[in-house]
Amino acid sequence: MKRKPANWPALCLVALLLAPAAALARSSDRNQPMDAGADRSDCSVSSDSGPCVLTGNVKITQGTLIINAAKADIKRADGDISFVTLTGSQATLKQELDDGSPFNGRANKIEYDMPKDTIVLTGNAYVDKNGDTIKSERIVYNSKTGQVESGGTGGRVNIRMQPKSKTAAPAKGGG
Secondary structure, X not given: OOOOOOOHHHHHHHHHHHXXXXXXXXXXXXXXXXXXXOOEEEEXXXXXXXXXXXXXXXXXXXXXXXXXXEEEEEXXXXXXXXXXXXXXXXXXXXXXXXXXXXXXXXXXXXXXXXXXXXXXXXXXXXXXXXOEEEEEEEEEEEOOOOOEEEOOOOOOOEEEOOOOOOOOOOOOOOO
């Protein structure tokens, strides 16, 4: 019988925590034009497969998606963006989900593999979906399946899940 990893309960909780984000991510954003700005760019415009590197105060928007980073390395294949690497002393991404709730993530490095629908956040990674949070050295999120893996070498995973009803219960004792 194959043994489950020691952090199996945490991985299950993380999967449940973020699974709705896959189905609810603003579906229309991917069909919107992507606008990017930076202090400097080095982009190949003559090829459908050339790289594009943006540096300094990078801001990328696509529909409700807003990304801020120190550097963005964008790879294209057949004219479509295929892979984006964002770096900085906390690259950030924000997006409104189809249900109107906010989704926020930040890390020292964010890698987005578009064909695989996978986002990897590394280096002091943090994800917040409407108050439910995950903090870890590394978070891997598959936006198509909702599968989330977190943890890293010697790191710890910290999860906060909000109650379904966010009405605060009165504090006990102390008066």
